Amino acid sequence: MESMQGEVIYPPLANNHISVDCVVIGFDGTQLNVLLVNRHGEEDGLAYHDMKLPGSLIYQDEDLDGAALRVLNELTGVKNIKLMQFRAYGSKNRTSDPKDVHWLERAQQARVERIVTISYLALVKIDRAIDKSLDAHKAGWVPLNDVKRLAFDHNLILTEAMHYIRDAAEVNPVMLFDLLPRKFTASQLRTMFELIYGHAIDVRNFHKKIAMMDYVVPLEERQQGVAHRAARYYKFDRKIYNKNRR
Amino acid sequence: MESMQGEVIYPPLANNHISVDCVVIGFDGTQLNVLLVNRHGEEDGLAYHDMKLPGSLIYQDEDLDGAALRVLNELTGVKNIKLMQFRAYGSKNRTSDPKDVHWLERAQQARVERIVTISYLALVKIDRAIDKSLDAHKAGWVPLNDVKRLAFDHNLILTEAMHYIRDAAEVNPVMLFDLLPRKFTASQLRTMFELIYGHAIDVRNFHKKIAMMDYVVPLEERQQGVAHRAARYYKFDRKIYNKNRR
Known part of the structure; x- marks a missing residue:
C-alpha cells in the first residue's frame, strides 16, 4: 500500500x-x-x-x-x-x-x-x-x-x-489405551477402535489382532454379574509396549 | 487472588x-x-x-x-x-x-x-x-x-x-518425496531417508525396499557425464500411490 x-x-x-x-x-x-x-x-x-x-x-x-x-x-x-x-x-x-x-x-x-x-x-x-x-x-x-x-x-x-x-x-x-479402564474386555477394545476409525471390525479377525498385540495381556479375571457368558478382562501393559517398541 | x-x-x-x-x-x-x-x-x-x-x-x-x-x-x-x-x-x-x-x-x-x-x-x-x-x-x-x-x-x-x-x-x-527432484537416483533417495531418520540404511536392503515401493518407478534414463557407473533414474508416481493407498 x-x-x-x-x-x-x-x-x-x-x-x-x-x-x-x-x-x-x-x-x-x-x-x-x-x-x-x-x-x-x-x-x-x-x-x-x-x-x-x-x-x-x-x-x-x-x-x-x-x-x-x-x-x-x-x-x-x-x-x-x-x-x-x-x-x-x-x-x-x-x-x-x-x-x-x-x-x-x-x-x-x-x-x-x-x-x-x-x-x-x-x-x-x-x-x-x-x-x-x-x-x-x-x-x-x-x-x-x-x-x-x-x-x-x-x-x-x-x-x-x-x-x-x-x-x-x-x-x-498406545495413546488410544488412555480411553480404556485399567481392565477391559475384548469387546470394549473393539468398540473403541471401531468408533475411532469409523468402520466395523470383524470379531474373528479382531481376536487374532489382539493375540498379535503382545502388550494387550489377558487376565485371569472375568466379568461378573452379567447375563451373557462372562467375558475375559485384558489389560494394557506399558512395560511390554515400551520394551518392544522403543 | x-x-x-x-x-x-x-x-x-x-x-x-x-x-x-x-x-x-x-x-x-x-x-x-x-x-x-x-x-x-x-x-x-x-x-x-x-x-x-x-x-x-x-x-x-x-x-x-x-x-x-x-x-x-x-x-x-x-x-x-x-x-x-x-x-x-x-x-x-x-x-x-x-x-x-x-x-x-x-x-x-x-x-x-x-x-x-x-x-x-x-x-x-x-x-x-x-x-x-x-x-x-x-x-x-x-x-x-x-x-x-x-x-x-x-x-x-x-x-x-x-x-x-x-x-x-x-x-x-509421500510427503518426503517433495524433497526430491522430478527424477532421482536410488542413492539420492537413500541419502534423503538416512538424513531424515538419522541412521544409515544398508544399500542391499534398500534396493529391495525400493522394489516394494510400487510408486517409485524406474525410468529408462540414466545419469549422464558422471565418472562412475551411471545410475538409473527413478520417479515418484503420485497416481500409483493414490490408487493403492487411498
Whole structure:
C-alpha cells in the first residue's frame, strides 16, 4: 500500500487475544463423548442455551500448556490429565458471529476483537472419578453423534481433533489405551477402535489382532454379574509396549 | 487472588502479538538444509550478525495460513510451496532476550511484549528456480549440521520440526518425496531417508525396499557425464500411490 505522499504504509498489525480450547474425548465403554460446557446468554432480546468446548483467554503471566490445564480445571474440575497441543486456529472469521463476541465480552469484561486459539486434546476413560469432578461445574459429556451447533468454530476444532487422533494413533497406537479402564474386555477394545476409525471390525479377525498385540495381556479375571457368558478382562501393559517398541 | 476489599481480582489477560515462523527444509541431493534469513543489529554498542527463521508478525486482516505464505515470500522470495502448520509456541520466555526484543521493535516500529508464534513447515527440493528467488533477499540455505544459535526460540522450533517430519512421514511417507527432484537416483533417495531418520540404511536392503515401493518407478534414463557407473533414474508416481493407498 502507498499513501498519497508515496510512502509505504503497512497494514495494521494484529494484536490478538489468545485463548486455549480443550477437546477432551471420553469413552464410556459404548460410545465416544466430548466434554462440553454450557453457555447461556441473551442476543437480540432472546435467551439462548448452547454449548462450547472448555476454553478461555490466557493470562499475561502463563504459558500455553499451563493455561490449558488451568482453564480445563476451572471450567470442568478435571485435572491430572495429559493435554497435547494439536493446532492453532486464527481465522479472522472466528469472531464473525456477534453472539459469540457479546457473550465473550460479558464473560471476560474486556473488549474482544480477534482471538487466536490454541487447541489441546486429551483422551480419557469416563469413570466415577471424572464424573464427580464435573458435577460441581456446568460441564458434561455429550456423545459425539449428538453434538449440535457449538460456539465459535468449535465444531470445526472437534472434527479436526478426531482426524488428528486417527493420524497420531498410526504413529503411537498406545495413546488410544488412555480411553480404556485399567481392565477391559475384548469387546470394549473393539468398540473403541471401531468408533475411532469409523468402520466395523470383524470379531474373528479382531481376536487374532489382539493375540498379535503382545502388550494387550489377558487376565485371569472375568466379568461378573452379567447375563451373557462372562467375558475375559485384558489389560494394557506399558512395560511390554515400551520394551518392544522403543 | 483477592484484593483487600475481598473482591476477586483476575490476573491481566494476555494481549499478544501473533507471528508466523516458517521452517523450510530443502534437500540438495547430499544434505538437508534449512532456509534462514540474516539478521543484524547492535546491542550494548556491539554490532552482531546472526540468523533466524523467516517469520514476522501477522496483520490484522489476514489469516494464519495466508500470513505464513506472505511472510515467507516477502523475506525469501519463495512462493507456491505447501506450508503446513505444525505447532504454536507461546512461552512467556520467548522474548526474554533483550536483543531479540530490541531487534523486533526496531524492525516493526512497534512496542513488543509477548509474542505467540504459529510455526509452519515445508519440504522442498533445492534447485536453480528456488535459489534464484533467494538471490534478491538476505536469505539462504544452511546445512542442518551447521546451524548456530538462532534468534528467539528458533533452534527449538527447528528441532521440533524435524521430529514432526519423522512422525508425519510414518502416516504419510509421500510427503518426503517433495524433497526430491522430478527424477532421482536410488542413492539420492537413500541419502534423503538416512538424513531424515538419522541412521544409515544398508544399500542391499534398500534396493529391495525400493522394489516394494510400487510408486517409485524406474525410468529408462540414466545419469549422464558422471565418472562412475551411471545410475538409473527413478520417479515418484503420485497416481500409483493414490490408487493403492487411498
